[in-house]
Amino acid sequence: MIQRMSHTAIFVPDQDQAKEFYVDKLGFEVKTDASMPNGFRWLTVSPKGQPDLEIILMKIAAGPKLQEADVAVIKELVKKGAFGAGVFDTADCRKTYEELKAKGVEFLAPPKEEFYGVQAVFRDPFGNWFSLTQPKNQ
Amino acid sequence: MIAVFASDARIRLSYHSPMPLLHDDTFRRLCRARDLLAADYQAAIRLQQAAQEACLSAFHFHRLFASTFGETPHDFLTRLRMDRAKTLLASGGMSVTDVCMEVGYSSLGSFSLKFRSMHGRSPSQYQREIRRVFGYSAPWRIVFLPECFASAFSFLQ
Numbered sequence: 363m364i365q366r367m368s369h370t371a372i373f374v375p376d377q378d379q380a381k382e383f384y385v386d387k388l389g390f391e392v393k394t395d396a397s398m399p400n401g402f403r404w405l406t407v408s409p410k411g412q413p414d415l416e417i418i419l420m421k422i423a424a425g426p427k428l429q430e431a432d433v434a435v436i437k438e439l440v441k442k443g444a445f446g447a448g449v450f451d452t453a454d455c456r457k458t459y460e461e462l463k464a465k466g467v468e469f470l471a472p473p474k475e476e477f478y479g480v481q482a483v484f485r486d487p488f489g490n491w492f493s494l495t496q497p498k499n500q
Numbered sequence: 501m502i503a504v505f506a507s508d509a510r511i512r513l514s515y516h517s518p519m520p521l522l523h524d525d526t527f528r529r530l531c532r533a534r535d536l537l538a539a540d541y542q543a544a545i546r547l548q549q550a551a552q553e554a555c556l557s558a559f560h561f562h563r564l565f566a567s568t569f570g571e572t573p574h575d576f577l578t579r580l581r582m583d584r585a586k587t588l589l590a591s592g593g594m595s596v597t598d599v600c601m602e603v604g605y606s607s608l609g610s611f612s613l614k615f616r617s618m619h620g621r622s623p624s625q626y627q628r629e630i631r632r633v634f635g636y637s638a639p640w641r642i643v644f645l646p647e648c649f650a651s652a653f654s655f656l657q
Contacts, residue, residue: 398654404645411521411522413569420653423653426653427653458524
C-alpha cells in the first residue's frame with residue numbers, strides 16, 4: 363500500500379522567479395537546488411511544517427517528453443489559470459491572507475467562510491492557483 | 501446532490517488530517533527556533549536557547565517540535581549534519597576526518613557510527629562507492645533525483 367507522498371511537481375516558466383515567490387513570499391524552505399551541466403535544474407521546496415514533502419518547481423521546458431509546441435501550450439494554460447495546484451493549510455487564514463497580500467501575493471478570492479473552514483485563493487506569479495484553507499477544527 | 505458529495509469528500513479529507521494545526525503564533529515561533537538551530541547546525545545543540553526563541557519550556561519545545569516537524573530537535577540537527585557530510589564526501593576533496601570535523605563531530609567513531617546507522621554504510625565506504633560509480637568530477641549528480649523525472653524532463657548526458 364502507498365503510505366505517503368514524498369514529491370509532487372508544479373510547472374513554472376521561470377525557476378528563479380518561482381524560488382523567490384515560494385521561499386521569500388510563501389516562507390517555504392529550499393530542499394534541493396542542483397543544476398546539471400546540461401542546464402536541467404532540480405529545484406524543490408517544502409512548507410516549513412511539512413519538511414518531508416518536496417514540491418518540485420519544474421521548469422516548463424522542452425525535453426524528451428515535451429516538444430517546443432507543447433511548452434508553449436502548457437505556459438499558456440498555466441497563465442490562464444487552468445491548473446489548481448493544491449491546498450495549503452493554515453491555522454489562521456485571515457492573518458495569513460493579510461501577510462501574504464502585504465508581500466504582494468495576488469489573491470483570486472479573499473477569505474470566506476465555507477462549511478469546512480475559512481478559505482482564500484491565491485496564485486503564484488505564473489498562474490498556478492492554490493487554496494489557502496483554515497480547516498474548521500482549528 | 502453535487503454539493504452533498506463535495507461536502508462528504510471534504511469531511512473525509514479533514515478526518516484523515518494527521519493532527520490539528522498549531523496556533524499560528526506558536527508555529528511561527530517554532531519555525532524561528534528551528535531556523536536558529538539550523539543556522540548553527542555544527543555546534544552542540546542549544547536546546548535551551550531554541551526553546552527561549554520559541555517562548556516555551558525546553559520540555560514543551562521538544563515535544564511540540566517533534567510532533568510538528570516529525571523529528572526531534574536533535575534528530576533534525578543530525579540530519580542536517582549527515583546531509584552536509586554526504587555532499588562533502590561526494591564532492592571529492594575532503595577526507596572523512598575533515599568532513600567529520602566540518603559537520604561538528606569531534607569523534608570520528610561517533611560520526612562513522614551515526615553515518616552508518618543513517619545511510620547503511622560507513623563514510624569511507626560511501627565515499628568509495630561514489631567515486632567508483634561517478635568518478636571524482638561529477639558531484640552534481642549526487643542528489644536524490646527520481647530517474648523518471650530526470651528522463652522525462654532532462655536531456656541526460
